[in-house]
Structures are given as C-alpha cells and as structure tokens.
Amino acid sequence: MDETTRQAARYWTLAQPAVSAFVAAVVHDFRDRDDVLQDIAVAVLESFPSYDPARPFTAWAIGVARNQVRLYLRRRRRDRLVFDEATIACLADAFGEIDADQVRRLDVLRECLAMLANRARGLCQLRYEQDLKPAAIADRVGMTPNSVAKALQRIRDQLRECLDRRASVSSR
Amino acid sequence: MPPTSSNTLPTMNDNAESWIHGYLDGTLTDSEFAALSEWLRSDPAHAGRFARVALLHNRLAELHRGPAVLLPPHVPLSEIRADDAGAADDPLDGWDSPTANDPAAEPLAERSSYEPVMGARLAGASGAAASRAAANRTAASRTVASRPVASRIGGRRARWWAVMGGALAVFAVMFGLLAMLGDSTGRVSAATRELARVITAQSRSPWRSYRIVIESERAMATKAGRSREADRRPPKPTLNSASLHVGPGGRFVLTGVEPAGSWTAGSNGQQSWSVRGTAPIRVSDDPLHFRRDVPGHEHAMPLNDLEAMLNRLCDSYDAVVLDDADEPDNTGDAAATGDAAATGDSAATDDSAATGDSAAKGDSVATGESALATESDAANNRGATPEPQQRSSRRLLVATKRRGQRGPRQVEVSYDSGTDELFAIRFVDMPYGANRLTLRLEPLPSEPTAQTAKYFEHTAHHSDSRAIEYVLGDGP
Numbered sequence: 001m002d003e004t005t006r007q008a009a010r011y012w013t014l015a016q017p018a019v020s021a022f023v024a025a026v027v028h029d030f031r032d033r034d035d036v037l038q039d040i041a042v043a044v045l046e047s048f049p050s051y052d053p054a055r056p057f058t059a060w061a062i063g064v065a066r067n068q069v070r071l072y073l074r075r076r077r078r079d080r081l082v083f084d085e086a087t088i089a090c091l092a093d094a095f096g097e098i099d100a101d102q103v104r105r106l107d108v109l110r111e112c113l114a115m116l117a118n119r120a121r122g123l124c125q126l127r128y129e130q131d132l133k134p135a136a137i138a139d140r141v142g143m144t145p146n147s148v149a150k151a152l153q154r155i156r157d158q159l160r161e162c163l164d165r166r167a168s169v170s171s172r
Numbered sequence: 173m174p175p176t177s178s179n180t181l182p183t184m185n186d187n188a189e190s191w192i193h194g195y196l197d198g199t200l201t202d203s204e205f206a207a208l209s210e211w212l213r214s215d216p217a218h219a220g221r222f223a224r225v226a227l228l229h230n231r232l233a234e235l236h237r238g239p240a241v242l243l244p245p246h247v248p249l250s251e252i253r254a255d256d257a258g259a260a261d262d263p264l265d266g267w268d269s270p271t272a273n274d275p276a277a278e279p280l281a282e283r284s285s286y287e288p289v290m291g292a293r294l295a296g297a298s299g300a301a302a303s304r305a306a307a308n309r310t311a312a313s314r315t316v317a318s319r320p321v322a323s324r325i326g327g328r329r330a331r332w333w334a335v336m337g338g339a340l341a342v343f344a345v346m347f348g349l350l351a352m353l354g355d356s357t358g359r360v361s362a363a364t365r366e367l368a369r370v371i372t373a374q375s376r377s378p379w380r381s382y383r384i385v386i387e388s389e390r391a392m393a394t395k396a397g398r399s400r401e402a403d404r405r406p407p408k409p410t411l412n413s414a415s416l417h418v419g420p421g422g423r424f425v426l427t428g429v430e431p432a433g434s435w436t437a438g439s440n441g442q443q444s445w446s447v448r449g450t451a452p453i454r455v456s457d458d459p460l461h462f463r464r465d466v467p468g469h470e471h472a473m474p475l476n477d478l479e480a481m482l483n484r485l486c487d488s489y490d491a492v493v494l495d496d497a498d499e500p501d502n503t504g505d506a507a508a509t510g511d512a513a514a515t516g517d518s519a520a521t522d523d524s525a526a527t528g529d530s531a532a533k534g535d536s537v538a539t540g541e542s543a544l545a546t547e548s549d550a551a552n553n554r555g556a557t558p559e560p561q562q563r564s565s566r567r568l569l570v571a572t573k574r575r576g577q578r579g580p581r582q583v584e585v586s587y588d589s590g591t592d593e594l595f596a597i598r599f600v601d602m603p604y605g606a607n608r609l610t611l612r613l614e615p616l617p618s619e620p621t622a623q624t625a626k627y628f629e630h631t632a633h634h635s636d637s638r639a640i641e642y643v644l645g646d647g648p
Contacts, residue, residue, distance in 0.1 A: 091222065109231055128235070
C-alpha cells in the first residue's frame, strides 16, 4: 500500500459513517445502499489524488458520493419520494459538515437502547431488525399506523436526548 | 399538510421533525414529501437537522442488522402488543413506565442522573449478553451451515451489517468481562480495563486492516501424538508479510504470498472461501471452515476476532500493565523490567516451559523491550509520526498464559494510554499447525475498498472465469 492509499484509507475511515448515512438517506433499498457505498469507496480511492487537503475530507467524500448517488437515481427514476438534485445538494452539504464528535457520540447508542422500556425496544426491533414500516408494525402490535409512527419518532427523540446527555457527561 | 406558498414555512418548520421521521419511516404522502423537500432547501440549518436524525436512524438500522451481541435482550411480540384497548392508540401510554424488577426498563426521560447507574447495570447485563452471544454465534454457525447456499446469499440481514456496530459489540463484551472480573482487584482488573479500552478504540471502525510480521518460527516440541495430529492436518500457508482485513459480522480476508503464488482465505460471514494459485476456488458453507488459516483459530483466539481474544486473555491469562514510559528512551526502566521479570517467572512454569522450551524462561524482559521497539516501528510504518505527548504515554500490557491453558505463551499489547491507539499485538509461541510462531499484528490503515461488504466475497479476489469447488462437510 503506497502512502497515498494509506492516507486515503485513514481519511475514509473517519468519513465513512457520514457518507453511509447520506447514502441511506437517499437510497431506500438496503442492497442498493451496499452497492452504492462500494462504488463510492472505489471512486474515493481513484479520485483521491485530486483531493485538496485544505478542504474537509468528509465534505469532499460526500461530493463523490453525490455523483454516485446521482448515477444510481438516474437508473431508478421510477421510484417515488426521491429528492431532486437541489435538495440532494443541500443534504450533501449538511452531511459533509458532520464531524467526528457527532459520529463518536453514537458509540453509546447501545447503552441508550438498553435503557428503553421493553415495548419501545420491541418497536425498534420490528422497525430496524425486520425492516417493517409503521403500517406493518401496527398490524402486529395492535396499534394504529399513526401511533406507531409517533412512537418511533418519540423513541428516536429519547435516544437522541440520551446521547446528548452522555456526551455532556463525558465532556465534563 | 403540504405548503402552498413560502408563507407556510413557519408551519412547515413546526411539522418538520415529524416529516423527517416520516420520510425515514417511509410514511410520507407525496404532498408531505414535497413539503419536506422545500423545507430542506429553504435553510441549510434544516438540512443539518435532517442529517442529524438520519445519522441516528442509519446507526439504529446498522445496529439492529448486526451481530446479536450488539443488542439488548430481544423483546417477544407478546410484550410489544397493546393489550389494553385504551392504550392501544396512545404510544406514550405505558411506554415509559419502569418495571419494578427490570431496571433496564427505567425511562430515559425521567432519569435525572443515570450515568453511574448505567455503568453498573450494563456490567451485569452484558455478562449474560456475552454468554448469549457466544451461544448465538454457535447456533448461527449451525443454522448457516445447514441452509442452502442460495438461500443465504442475498439475505437482507446478512447484507446489511453495522458499519460501526463492531465498536458497540466490543462495548458489550468489555462490560461483560468487567462484570466477570468484578471481584478481582489490583492489576488484573486494571489490565482488563486497559485492554478493553484499547480494543474498544480499535473497534470504532469495524473495518480494520493489519499486517502480520513473523519474528520467529520453530517446529513444535514433540509431545506424544500432538505433532503427528498436526501433521495430518492440511499444511498452513506462509504468513510472513501476510495482511489481515476484518469486517463486521465475522468477515475477514487473510492474504499472503508463497513461493507458488499468492493465497487468500476469507469469509463474508456466511461462507468461507480459499483462493490459492490457479487451483479452483474453494467455498464452504461453514463460515469458519477456512478460518483455520488464521493464527489463533485452534485456541479460540483468532486474530480476526478481538472480542474472542479479549475473552481468552481474561479467562486464561494473567495480565499486567507496565508503567508509562515517560520518555522514549525509558523503555528499559526498572519498573517495567521488574514487572516483566515477574511475568517471566510465571511463564517459566507454564506448559510451554514443560515442553522443553528454553526460550520460555526469563525472556520477558527482552520481550518487553522488543514490544516497545515494535511500537515505534509500527508508528513509523504507518507513516504517522506520533505527537510528543503521545510518545510519552506508551504502555505495554503483558498477558502470560496460566498453567494448563492452551494458546500462545504470552501476549503483549503495546498502545498509547492517552488515545488508546493500538501499536501492535505480539504473540509469543503461538501454535500454528505443526509450528510455533512469534508474530506481531500491526494495524494498517484500511483501504476504502476493504471497508465494504463486497471485499469479503471471494468474487472480489479472482477473475470470473475461475472454477469454484464447493467444500462439503469438514474435509480439508
């Protein structure tokens, strides 16, 4: 591994969570996300000589990701609820500003999950482990889709509060 | 409610949070989606809010599709179901009620100072979680091995592994181990904590790469039956200058060069495979089948599994942390030498010494020195010049095998106590086939292409025209 590749690898490791979240926000299909992320990794490596170290790497990598996402969406034009170019550009800027601290604070997410009430954890399992949408979850647990959606929102809010508190405790 | 003009933006802002969550959960109508898009474009801060929620959403998805050890106990559907008709449509009713006998059910929002409680509880809970995880891994291996290849390839859960989930897995194991050693005091506990910290730091990214450097190799001392058994097994590949790439979900790629050509063995978490020279690609339904080429495999501490190594070190080794080397030239200070010498005494009594291994006696002082030198080498090899304050906080953890245990005689972990950065792990007299190796595992920056699931498929390591041979059973 030459020094350029080594450097690219170092940067990529730090930027990957933000890039992955950006891709997940735009590409809905799990398998497609993997493929797109793979293409982005290759593109980042190939384009690394053109990277200007004066710029934040994550923002640059998100730019590369944006091109790959654009190619993907061109192939999947029939999908509904796909952001247009201008919106994706805004999102790319926002994901590019995610810093290492924001990523690192997610390291304690498991602990926060463990502190949720059982029913809340169960909803998370159905949503994320089984990839069920609120309507399907509602069928299984005897709630309305709307109440499931609200519950999921509240759970994520609680988890975010937990992460924030953990971050403030550890920074003292 | 969709926006009709820019005047509606304040209202949109009020609803934005629910639209973001709705988008991520796939429940938005077309008009709500249009509203969200407009809201995102209207202010960069809005996109920032979206990004923060999406980052959490993505991590939740990765965590739940990763190894079971990452997650709290599974909640059965019967506990999720809203039995009370009155509560059924109110997601907030009953969700946060703590259960008297279940401290894990304590609500986040009502806890005023959960930090100390969390640590204690996790320590207890994760011990069980670690055991469960071990059982799950075994069960998963059995399940995977019994299912047809076609049904496993392309499994959604299998394809979406936690990008950062490995860090959390190690958290679980770390707390479990700390709980197991809760009664221990003094340096063993301190060493365990140190080691857990280092491994946790390593696992912040589950995609990791290492270089393997062989310091010495010798034939295992003859002991009735043992070497003959080793001789009957398939020969191990040459490891010098080999590299090891690790991914979440048990993925690994081990690659090296032999006189006959390069070789690669790996696993995508469901299958394992071997690519050697021009021979047909060998693929096994057993994800562990070709892990046999990974040093430490036979003794439940394969180099690709830091969690397993941590478990083994805690169960079967005595560990000490040598004092900080205040200055780079203090590597041979009296305190360090004393600790290492004490370790050497212990080593001299173990079964390696009993096999007639003269090297087992009293070489810990030299071992400590070489490991610290290794650390410096590793930093240089990474091309990263450590900051002065980092150089001054180098530490060495030396774990010596207890009597009657199997595995390498000694394991040395050199790291930065300030940043927890791992410099190298050195294994002294690690059994490997018919030989014993002394080797170093040194972290390398992981190439971007090695940080994706596809890299761990055998197809990434050979041309499409190569023949593939499926290995049945446990044959070589």
